[in-house]
Amino acid sequence: MTMRILIGDDHPLVQAALRSALSTVLPDLDIIACQSLDEAVSVLSAQSDEIDLILWDLTMPGIQGFAALFILSAQFPMVPVAIISARQDAATIRRAIAYGASGYIPKSLSLPEMAEAITKILAGEIWMPPNVGGRGSIQSADVELAARMASLSAQQLRILTMIVEGKLNKQIAGELDIAEQTVKGHVSTILRKLGVGSRTQAAVLAERLSFRQPGGA
DNA sequence: GATAAGTGACGCAAGTACTC
């Protein structure tokens, strides 16, 4: 049976390494590489029922931290999402799992180890590096907050990440090629869904969920 | 007054549930 994996990573070398690692243990493997969230969403919208796993890099351009995880999990709940990242501190790994990731694969792993991890995730296991601990150390308030974040649409999450970056409505409108009034409408919806009264409070909440690139890297 | 943030309302499109 052919397994199909979508890789979201903007580094061709990483894509090539993953392709090499997986081809040794999964000969019938079809890998789809995406370099942006929009590209990934487009692919998944067309064939989400044919994708067995999403491997997502936390430091993709244009989408910060765990925001992409929320978007992909919310829009395509039937497709497991595993995080692949150069960052490997226990807190980040536990957060990823708590926020719904099916696994967390540090890029420092050897290719055989990566292949083993991905094989287990494909088998339905939650995989993370040893000595990290379970999701129990994540505060329940953060999990509840994550659920509220997940209620946001993809466009709303994009706008929220830009708010976290300190961008003005006008700047957000320019980057998304929509009217400033449209951005304001989305901001109002975001504030209502998150139960906050201002974009500053929304940004603070998003910061708690690491909507910036972890560690600034 | 200028600028930015925020709200409410509207139309449109897509998806879903229900009825026949």
Add this chain to the structure above:
DNA sequence: GAGTACTTGCGTCACTTATC
């Protein structure tokens, strides 16, 4: 299966409020 109603998300407009 076809038609209808409802919900949700997106985009826009007009307007108010706050700040400088």
